Amino acid sequence: MADRRNRRVAVFGAGYIGLVTGACLAELGHRVVVRDIDPEKVRVLQGGDVPIYEPGLGDMITRNKERLTFTLDLDEALAEAEVAYVCVDTPPSVSGDADLSKVWSVVRSLAAAPHLHTVVMKSTVPVGTGVRARAALDEAGLTATGYASNPEFTAEGRAVNDFMNPDRIVIGADEPATAVLIAELHSGIDAPVVTMDVRSAEMVKLASNALLATKISFANEIATLCENTGADAMEVLGAVGLDHRLGPHFLRPGIGWGGSCFPKDSEALRQLASNTGFHPPLLSAVIDVNNIQKRRAIQKLKDVLGDLAGREIVLLGMAFKPGTDDMREAPSAVLASRLQAEGASVRCWDPLARPSAAEPWLSARRYASPEEALDGADAAVVVTEWAQLRDVDWGRVAQLMRRPVLFDGRNLLDPAEMRELGFTYMSVGRP
């Protein structure tokens, strides 16, 4: 039996989760090979660079380069591996269910591994995937191979810190020995280890994201009620969150939640429920509130500007939240698309975001600084609460803009100050 701090691990997928998992497992003392099918990603990693923005990740990879390698080659990844981590993307399919094709592709490819004894699912998958994975492993001749669900709760922009300092490590395994092995892989991390059956572990991940999304949609709904009644949502939610039974987290009202996971995971959970014949009313409302929230920004601009056709509108922030370059399901993409549909011309600024080939951005103009983007514009929307926006000389900007109209979709700036500077200033749930 290998030393519990020196396992040979293959990680499949060199994205946000695979890279962080691989680097952190190497940091914990294991020998890790990360395999991806994207040649460009692997080339960048082999050259010593990191293809995504994640604080601390580059240093951790460099520090562990003796124990951490990257490859395109399946045989190289499988040659020594005792444990295989599946960290590939599980995007929404046309039906809204999670598309597991990449997961199955990895699981099937494991048949050729000579030393493999454990497969760990880190990708977020529907409840019941473990049973299908088990069957696929059996079919591939890996009957003696243990299987575990080990969902990940890290948030982008702080994933390395979250991985090394988690609130809990959840392990779903059908055999106790497999759960013990996964727990040992994490030795060195000080956190409660919660073991359960595979289906329950799969559900913990979806339920956690759904509850976080629920808190935000609740905050957004209360913010709208505050707008309609003259209360101040920041005061209200701040005080609500002081109740220790409720907690202050994920109660920040804003322009709606986005990102690579909340939108797809809440929809996947809703479809999972529908597939069992159950329409989940609360989850459906949480998703609806979020969709409406993103569109309310357009109405607020129309209330001030009237027709948006021909207007120059600036989106300040494109990433789905600050501290990441990730644009997946970013509210900015919905806003850009809606504004363009209204005939507006969209400008944007973001210090990090890496837009995909997503259609709405093709005709948006990206500027190097907020000031350049705002020069001559008719209105602006704070979409992402980048700290840099606090340092903008808003007094000067009020002079530069054709009309100083600002919808602060993240309640980043001070309403009184902005109005004093001459802005028609709107925010979320604040008078």
Ligand SMILES: NC(=O)C1=CN([C@@H]2O[C@H](COP(=O)(O)OP(=O)(O)OC[C@H]3O[C@@H](n4cnc5c(N)ncnc54)[C@H](O)[C@@H]3O)[C@@H](O)[C@H]2O)C=CC1
């Ligand atoms: N991004 C996040 O913060 C979190 C993501 N998750 C879950 O983790 C999973 C991965 O998410 P991300 O890392 O964000 O996705 P990602 O899209 O950044 O990375 C996935 C990687 O897998 C690679 N890949 C696809 N097929 C492959 C194959 N057959 N063999 C090897 N590599 C392959 C892709 O080329 C890509 O580099 C998803 O299920 C997601 O829901 C869970 C918690 C947090």
Ligand SMILES: O=C(O)[C@H]1O[C@H](OP(=O)(O)OP(=O)(O)OC[C@H]2O[C@@H](n3ccc(=O)[nH]c3=O)[C@H](O)[C@@H]2O)[C@H](O)[C@@H](O)[C@@H]1O
């Ligand atoms: O499954 C996942 O991928 C991850 O999804 C989220 O992490 P992440 O998407 O990186 O970002 P969050 O910080 O949770 O923010 C998600 C969205 O909610 C918004 N948000 C967050 C908090 C809040 O109070 N208000 C609010 O509007 C953010 O602006 C952002 O658009 C969860 O926080 C992680 O625990 C989970 O592992």
